[in-house]
Amino acid sequence: MAGTMRCARLHRGGEPLRVDTVEVPQPRPRDVLIAVKACGIIPNMNAIFSGRLWNQLPPLPASVGLDAAGVVTQLGSEVAGVSVGDRVYVNPWLSCGACPYCRAGEPLLCNAAAFQGYFGFFPHSLPQLLSYPFGGFSEYMTASVQRLVHLPPQVTFEQAARFGYLGTSFAALRCGEVGGGSAIAINGVTGTLGVGATLLALGLGATRILGLGRNREVLAQLKALAPERIDVLALGDAPIADWVRGRTNGLGVDVLLDCSGRAAAAAHTADALGALKRGGVAVNIGALTEPLAIEPIRFMTARLTFRGSNWFTTGEGQLMAEMAAAGVLDLSRLTTRAFPLAEVNTSLAEVAKRPGGFVNIVVNPDR
Numbered sequence: 001m002a003g004t005m006r007c008a009r010l011h012r013g014g015e016p017l018r019v020d021t022v023e024v025p026q027p028r029p030r031d032v033l034i035a036v037k038a039c040g041i042i043p044n045m046n047a048i049f050s051g052r053l054w055n056q057l058p059p060l061p062a063s064v065g066l067d068a069a070g071v072v073t074q075l076g077s078e079v080a081g082v083s084v085g086d087r088v089y090v091n092p093w094l095s096c097g098a099c100p101y102c103r104a105g106e107p108l109l110c111n112a113a114a115f116q117g118y119f120g121f122f123p124h125s126l127p128q129l130l131s132y133p134f135g136g137f138s139e140y141m142t143a144s145v146q147r148l149v150h151l152p153p154q155v156t157f158e159q160a161a162r163f164g165y166l167g168t169s170f171a172a173l174r175c176g177e178v179g180g181g182s183a184i185a186i187n188g189v190t191g192t193l194g195v196g197a198t199l200l201a202l203g204l205g206a207t208r209i210l211g212l213g214r215n216r217e218v219l220a221q222l223k224a225l226a227p228e229r230i231d232v233l234a235l236g237d238a239p240i241a242d243w244v245r246g247r248t249n250g251l252g253v254d255v256l257l258d259c260s261g262r263a264a265a266a267a268h269t270a271d272a273l274g275a276l277k278r279g280g281v282a283v284n285i286g287a288l289t290e291p292l293a294i295e296p297i298r299f300m301t302a303r304l305t306f307r308g309s310n311w312f313t314t315g316e317g318q319l320m321a322e323m324a325a326a327g328v329l330d331l332s333r334l335t336t337r338a339f340p341l342a343e344v345n346t347s348l349a350e351v352a353k354r355p356g357g358f359v360n361i362v363v364n365p366d367r
């Protein structure tokens with residue numbers, strides 16, 4: 001497919017994106033070309049585009065945009081199992097396939113990992129970013145078929161553009177084996193990760209969901225999702241561990257999901273760790289940077305686990321799509337605010353205002 005397209009590019013770290021006209025890419029033999037319909041805007045995006053963090057930006061100017069959903073419009077010559085017209089979410093996680101972790105079947109541990117349209121984790125992630133040089137703020141992008149989540153009709157492109165943060169929460173809940181009858185606590189529940197985790201935990205059958213956060217308005221919205229299963233605490237209103245134990249027959253929770261932001265206080269996480277049941281698992285998917293004081297002896301005596309989780313597999317993305325199709329994951333609770341491509345910088349300014357996790361800010365590159 002020849003021709004030109006509009007695409008938002010980062011020319012210099014910290015500067016607004018510019019909408020440029022570039023050539024439509026050709027898919028390589030095992031890739032597909034996708035007409036992007038929606039791409040998500042997430043809280044961390046402004047920090048990454050500042051170019052001041054540890055992440056390796058692609059060579060500038062770079063086409064950016066992390067969580068894209070759209071329609072397959074062209075197939076590479078060796079592609080099978082995908083059809084033109086398929087509605088898909090593109091998992092942007094790029095793994096090299098060749099490192100010891102990839103060869104062991106652990107792509108989320110890839111030591112050359114990168115996010116298409118966003119950044120590389122290592123300087124040697126660059127070749128992967130160059131192989132897939134277009135992000136989701138483009139009218140078209142290429143992707144490998146292994147990274148496509150096929151979307152059922154029940155999932156809109158705008159909802160699928162939220163799959164990155166939803167999937168991160170989903171994989172973490174799976175790390176903690178959350179299922180029917182589970183009791184979980186979510187620290188930082190009012191943000192994008194926390195609201196997604198709450199919707200997913202409801203779908204997975206957790207019967208006690210205890211949300212910890214700051215934004216009282218969003219806390220009330222969360223409680224209203226399922227008042228008989230969800231309870232919420234505004235941080236600072238009560239000691240966390242006591243509050244949680246008071247709502248779990250004195251036992252505590254099976255899983256603590258920590259979604260604390262970069263600038264959050266580690267003291268809240270430390271307090272929340274005290275709410276874990278014996279044998280419980282704490283999973284960190286937040287960006288908390290302040291050192292965390294823990295008592296290792298408690299982890300021994302109570303057989304506790306503290307672990308991290310960074311993203312999700314395409315298979316997990318497909319499971320979320322099936323949950324949404326079956327109605328057990330209710331994505332209609334998210335409120336979409338959509339912007340045309342020309343207003344991509346306005347959408348980034350909107351997310352900087354921290355509107356709360358129910359708000360789903362997206363860009364529609366096709367308008």
Ligand SMILES: [Zn+2]
Pocket residue numbers: 095096097098099100101102103109110111112113
């Ligand atoms: Zn690898």
